[in-house]
Amino acid sequence: MTDHHHSHDDHHHNHGVTEPDDSAMAALLDLDAEVLHTFLSDVTSDLARLSPDRPPHRILDLGSGTGAGTFALLQRFADAEVIAVDRSPELMDHLRDKARERGVEHRVRTVQADLDGAWPALDTVDLVWASASVHHLADPDRGLREIFRSLRPGGLLAVIEIAGFPRFLPDDVGRGRPGLEARCHAAMAEARAEHLPHLGSDWGPRISRAGFTIEAERPFSIDLRPPLPEATGRYAQATLRRARSHLAGALSADDLATLDHLIDNDAPDGVLRRDDLHVRVERTLWAARRP
Template sequence: MTSLSPEHDGHHGHHGHHGHQHHDNAGGFDEPDMAELLDLDAEVLHAHLTDVTAWLATSAESAGDIPVRRLLDLGSGTGTGTLALLQRFPDAEAVAVDASAPLLHRLRDKAQAQGVAERVRTVQADLDEAWPDFGDVDLVWTSAALHHMADPDSALREVFAALRPGGLLAVVEMEGFPRFLPDDLGIGEPGLEARLHELTSHEHAERVPHLGADWGPRLTAAGFTVESERRFAVDLLPPLPAATGRYAQAMLRRLRDALADRLGADDRSVLDTLLDSDGPDSVTRRGDLTVRTERPAWLVRRPTV
C-alpha cells in the first residue's frame, strides 16, 4: 500500500496507472460523454438514489452504528454517490476515488457548487493496481463500478482491509442499461430497444464479464457479513424528470455507437430518427418515454472480530 499523499489527488498528475496509457473504464466512452451520462443518470434517478441512501442510513441506524465520519466512494465518477452521502451523513467527510481525472474534476466542481468542497477529497487511482492507504474508513460505497474492475474479488478484499472493524460496505450494481422506449417501437419483433439490449448483452459478456454477477457470495467470501440485500426497481412514468429525454438520447447514442455495424439498416434508421434532436420523433421531445431498470444492492459489514 502506498500512503495517501496530495500527489494522489487528481490535481497532481496521474498515479496508479503503471503502464496504462488510457484507462478504458468508461466502456468506450469519451470522458465528456461519460461525465454527461453519469450526471444525467443522477438527475433522472434522483428519487431512486434517495431511496438507496435512506435504506443504507436506516440499516446502519437500526444496527446501532456509530456515526459515519469518513466514507469512501470507489469508482465515484462525477460524484453522484459522494454528494448524496454527504447530504445523508452530515458529519461525514468523503474520499472519492476514480481512475479518471476529468470525472474527478467534475466532481470537485459540483462539490464546490453545493458548498461541500471542504468535506471532499478526490484521489485519482486505478483500483486494479496497488491501493492507496485511505486511513480508517466507516463506510465504503461503490455504485456501478465493481463490475468494471479486472479482479473485483481482490478489490473486495482491499475494501475489507480499508474498513474499520464493524464498518459497512454498500454495493449498488446494475444488470444492464435502463429502457426508455415503448416495447413495440421499431420494425419487427421484439421492438428496437429489446433488440439493442440483446446485442449489448453479448458485448457486455465479453467486455465486462462481472456485470450482473451475484455479489452476495463474493462479499461473504471476502469476509463480510451480509446485513441486507435489496433490488431497487425503477419504473418512472410521466410526468418524468426534465432531463429524461437527454438521458435517453445519451444512452441510445451510446448503444448505437457501440453496436454500429451489428445493427440492421432498419434499426439504424429508426435510431437515427430518435436521436435527431431537431426531428419530430426525437427522444428529447416524445411524450411516450418511461424509465425502467433494476439496481441490486448489498449492505455488508466487516465483522468486529
C-alpha cells in the same frame, strides 16, 4: 475506476477501459443522478437505518464518476466526509467543480487511481460505497478484499450493481419491426459477455468470501412513468447515443437508422420530444458489515 462505462450497463461510475469521451460520460452520469434521485435517496436511507448508533463519518466512494453517490451520501450524513476515487482525471475535475458549486468542497477529497493496479494508501473508513463499479474490476475478489482492509471493524460496505442500461421506449418502436430497444439490449448483452464478464454476478457470495457479513440484499425495480422529470428526454438521448456507438454491425441498417432518428436533436418524434418515454431500471443493493 469509473462508476460507469459503455452506456449504463457499463454505466454507474466503471473501470477497466479508458473512456473515449469522458465529457459525454460526465453528462450521462449527471443525468442519471438527476432522473433517478429518488433511488439514491432510498439507498442512503437504507444505509442510515443500518447505522443508527454510529453514522459514518469517513466514507470512501469507489468509482465515484461525477459524484452521484458522493453528494447523496453527504446529504444523508451531515457530518460525513467523502474520499472519491476514480480513474478518470476529467470526471474528478467535474466532481470537484460540483462540490464547489454546492459549497461542500471542504467535505470532499478526490483520489485518482486505477484499482486494477496498486490500491491507494487511505486511512480506515466507516463506509465504502461502490456503485456500478466492482463489475469493472479485472479481479473483483481482490478488490473486495482490499475494501475489507479499508473498513474499520463494524464498518459498512454498500455494493450497488446494475442488470443493464435503462429502457425508455415503447415496445412498438421499430421501423416496420417492433422491439427495437429489446434488440439493442440483446446486442449489448452479447458484447458485455466478453468485455464485462462480472456484470450480473451474484455478489452476495463473493462479498461473504471476502470476510463480510451480509446485512441486506435489496433489489430495486425503478419504474418511472409520465409525467417525467424534464431531464428524461436528455437522459434517454445520452444513454441511447452511447449505446449506438457500440452497436454498429450488431443491428440491421433499418434498426440503426431508426436509432439515429430517435437520438437526433431535431427529430419531431425523437426522444427529446416524445411524451411516451418510460424509464425502467433494475439495480440491487448489497449491504455488508466488516465483523
